[in-house]
Amino acid sequence: MKFLDEYRDADLARQLAREIHRVTTRPWTLMEICGGQTHAIVKFGLDELLPPGLTLIHGPGCPVCVTPLEIIDQALEIATRPGVIFTSFGDMLRVPGSRTDLLSVKAGGGDVRMLYSPLDALKIAAENPGREVVFFGVGFETTAPATAMAVYQAAQKRLANFSLLVSHVLVPPAMSALLAVPDCRIQGFLAAGHVCAVMGYEEYFPVAQQYRVPIVVTGFEPLDILQGVLMTVRQLESGRAEVENQYTRAVRRAGNLPAQALVGKVFEVVPRKWRGIGEIPASGLGLRAAYAAFDAAKKFGLTGRRVDEFPDCQSGQVLQGRLKPHECPAFGNLCHPEHPLGATMVSSEGACAAYYRYRRLQPAA
Amino acid sequence: MNPLNFNATCPVPLTQYPHVLLAHGGGGRLMHQLISRLFLAAFSNPLLDTRHDAAVVELPGRRMAFTTDSFVVRPLFFPGGDIGSMAVHGTVNDLAMAGARPLYLSSAFILEEGLPMETLWRVVCSMRDAARRCGVQIITGDTKVVDHGKGDGVFINTAGVGVVEHALDIAPARVRSGDVILVNGDVGRHGMAIMAVREGLAFDSQIASDSAPVHETVRALLEAGIEIHCLRDLTRGGLTSALHEIAEGARLTVQVEEKLIPVREEVHAACEILGLDPFQSACEGRFAAFVAPADAPRALALMRTRNPEAARIGHVAPAAAPTVLLKSAVGTWRLLDLASGEQLPRIC
Numbered sequence: 001m002k003f004l005d006e007y008r009d010a011d012l013a014r015q016l017a018r019e020i021h022r023v024t025t026r027p028w029t030l031m032e033i034c035g036g037q038t039h040a041i042v043k044f045g046l047d048e049l050l051p052p053g054l055t056l057i058h059g060p061g062c063p064v065c066v067t068p069l070e071i072i073d074q075a076l077e078i079a080t081r082p083g084v085i086f087t088s089f090g091d092m093l094r095v096p097g098s099r100t101d102l103l104s105v106k107a108g109g110g111d112v113r114m115l116y117s118p119l120d121a122l123k124i125a126a127e128n129p130g131r132e133v134v135f136f137g138v139g140f141e142t143t144a145p146a147t148a149m150a151v152y153q154a155a156q157k158r159l160a161n162f163s164l165l166v167s168h169v170l171v172p173p174a175m176s177a178l179l180a181v182p183d184c185r186i187q188g189f190l191a192a193g194h195v196c197a198v199m200g201y202e203e204y205f206p207v208a209q210q211y212r213v214p215i216v217v218t219g220f221e222p223l224d225i226l227q228g229v230l231m232t233v234r235q236l237e238s239g240r241a242e243v244e245n246q247y248t249r250a251v252r253r254a255g256n257l258p259a260q261a262l263v264g265k266v267f268e269v270v271p272r273k274w275r276g277i278g279e280i281p282a283s284g285l286g287l288r289a290a291y292a293a294f295d296a297a298k299k300f301g302l303t304g305r306r307v308d309e310f311p312d313c314q315s316g317q318v319l320q321g322r323l324k325p326h327e328c329p330a331f332g333n334l335c336h337p338e339h340p341l342g343a344t345m346v347s348s349e350g351a352c353a354a355y356y357r358y359r360r361l362q363p364a365a
Numbered sequence: 366m367n368p369l370n371f372n373a374t375c376p377v378p379l380t381q382y383p384h385v386l387l388a389h390g391g392g393g394r395l396m397h398q399l400i401s402r403l404f405l406a407a408f409s410n411p412l413l414d415t416r417h418d419a420a421v422v423e424l425p426g427r428r429m430a431f432t433t434d435s436f437v438v439r440p441l442f443f444p445g446g447d448i449g450s451m452a453v454h455g456t457v458n459d460l461a462m463a464g465a466r467p468l469y470l471s472s473a474f475i476l477e478e479g480l481p482m483e484t485l486w487r488v489v490c491s492m493r494d495a496a497r498r499c500g501v502q503i504i505t506g507d508t509k510v511v512d513h514g515k516g517d518g519v520f521i522n523t524a525g526v527g528v529v530e531h532a533l534d535i536a537p538a539r540v541r542s543g544d545v546i547l548v549n550g551d552v553g554r555h556g557m558a559i560m561a562v563r564e565g566l567a568f569d570s571q572i573a574s575d576s577a578p579v580h581e582t583v584r585a586l587l588e589a590g591i592e593i594h595c596l597r598d599l600t601r602g603g604l605t606s607a608l609h610e611i612a613e614g615a616r617l618t619v620q621v622e623e624k625l626i627p628v629r630e631e632v633h634a635a636c637e638i639l640g641l642d643p644f645q646s647a648c649e650g651r652f653a654a655f656v657a658p659a660d661a662p663r664a665l666a667l668m669r670t671r672n673p674e675a676a677r678i679g680h681v682a683p684a685a686a687p688t689v690l691l692k693s694a695v696g697t698w699r700l701l702d703l704a705s706g707e708q709l710p711r712i713c
Contacts (some may be wrong), residue, residue, distance in 0.1 A: 001630050002632055004634075004637060005694075014695075014696070045699050107382075310404060359699070
């Protein structure tokens with residue numbers, strides 16, 4: 001397929017891998033930020049092509065995985081209320097809250113619907129004026145513009161029966177939080193290409209400078225990731241700590257300005273709790289006061305609750321790159337996709353689910 | 366206090382989900398668990414335990430194959446087919462997977478109050494035409510009507526019997542290390558065709574279901590004397606689910622190569638956009654054949670006379686634990702895992 005097969009070429013992948021081997025003279029630890037990149041790395045076995053001392057750790061860039069338990073519990077509570085139509089992206093449906101998940105709420109009679117776009121929720125709200133329609137707005141900067149557009153249009157159309165349960169998160173504050181930990185092992189980042197397609201990469205320059213880490217904006221196909229690794233290692237080997245863009249076919253330095261303007265109009269930056277990591281200042285998006293009428297947590301009176309994580313789940317350690325998924329004692333026995341203890345086992349982008357799907361057995365020789 | 370009115374020594378063997386989820390019918394791991402822990406546990410017998418698409422029964426002087434399938438597709442009419450033709454093809458194909466010549470079908474309708482009679486007539490005509498093309502007769506049936514809102518227009522169950530006219534034992538347990546795996550065409554198209562219509566996804570080129578009978582292809586293989594060890598149609602759960610069932614039934618490793626598995630470009634594109642896996646997407650006119658290596662070239666040539674996209678996708682290898690391995694496009698090996706339930710599109 002055009003624009004895809006070119007980026008999965010086995011010969012070019014081997015050439016890039018050879019070049020990475022050639023330039024690597026000592027061990028390095030890199031983190032790929034985005035769950036989509038983790039998925040591609042494990043699905044295509046890209047880490048097997050790297051030199052032994054070059055370690056990839058899997059970052060917190062899976063929106064499903066980092067959505068805090070209390071917001072998932074809020075979603076579950078709203079979805080069980082009579083008259084509510086609860087709408088969400090597909091992979092939030094199986095994420096476990098404290099007691100249940102949205103698919104089980106649906107099986108118990110709740111009206112839970114999977115959507116491809118938040119704008120579809122507006123259509124449902126317009127068609128069902130007697131019912132409350134709630135959209136579960138999760139994701140990084142990538143999905144925030146579409147959610148912002150839904151809220152903006154709802155306000156224009158005066159759709160009073162539409163509201164948003166918002167859990168949007170921002171990448172750069174999470175990177176800074178990881179780097180600020182005293183024993184941080186991360187020496188370079190593959191930044192999330194699609195986040196940068198929206199936001200550009202201006203905001204990474206101060207991070208690279210302050211913590212002396214190379215940051216390479218990287219795409220999602222095998223050749224993108226291998227090239228991103230090569231660019232990062234070249235910087236490390238030559239003592240540079242710069243922001244570079246591997247994903248030039250999608251990302252401009254300034255990003256998508258109309259999308260950023262819309263996000264800024266509807267949302268403001270707020271502190272946000274990340275599942276498995278804890279609260280990170282200025283790392284989330286919340287609705288501005290002008291759009292407070294569309295805030296589902298307020299509308300349903302659910303703000304201000306706190307819920308603790310499952311004690312057996314070490315997804316926080318995984319999300320911070322301190323533990324590989326298969327090193328967790330619960331991996332594959334207490335915790336598996338049919339019975340996930342933490343969200344990293346649920347979404348196909350979650351590091352634990354990616355390892356479970358592709359890595360339980362060593363491949364045959 | 367009410368006395369216990371159930372057998373307390375036999376608790377429900379499924380503990381993780383107190384209710385049936387849609388995922389229990391999705392062809393993934395949950396459905397396999399439901400079948401093995403609940404249905405097989407309750408009904409176990411040597412014929413059922415072969416876990417084949419159709420059971421083969423010895424009757425005096427004859428070997429017969431018997432199977433059943435239910436059809437709950439929405440929308441009822443979709444590009445490339447409809448629930449009526451699918452209800453015939455599905456059961457004909459299940460019989461073909463036992464190497465049987467399909468003869469007779471039953472047809473049971475569960476109709477929803479308010480269904481337009483014209484719609485039902487279109488479904489029935491489609492079944493009639495499909496049965497004629499497949500050379501089977503619908504010889505018995507049943508009709509039930511449920512309240513408005515309690516069905517999805519039409520549900521159809523068909524059962525089928527066929528006659529086994531060869532001496533081969535076609536079953537997962539017959540698969541041997543070294544067997545070659547063939548598919549009779551591109552995979553994953555039916556599932557994506559339905560999803561595109563159901564979710565209102567507009568792609569440049571329309572994806573048409575692959576719904577079709579395959580018994581003629583199977584008969585051609587049998588008549589050519591191909592040493593077939595197992596056949597499996599690729600329905601719910603797609604190629605992945607079928608390969609897992611065979612790997613487990615044979616206690617062997619199935620090794621396939623991504624580059625060798627035919628997937629139409631429009632299906633591949635739709636899957637990439639939605640974050641889905643074409644190998645887990647359903648087919649309704651595709652099967653995998655496990656054949657002795659010496660016969661594989663001849664079998665593939667025969668399959669290609671009916672569908673040029675038929676392909677050799679891999680082989681069977683010895684295993685400590687049964688599994689399915691996939692050689693990725695960049696040449697590394699990984700597990701080809703069963704989905705948990707239904708595939709869920711990714712956020713981004």
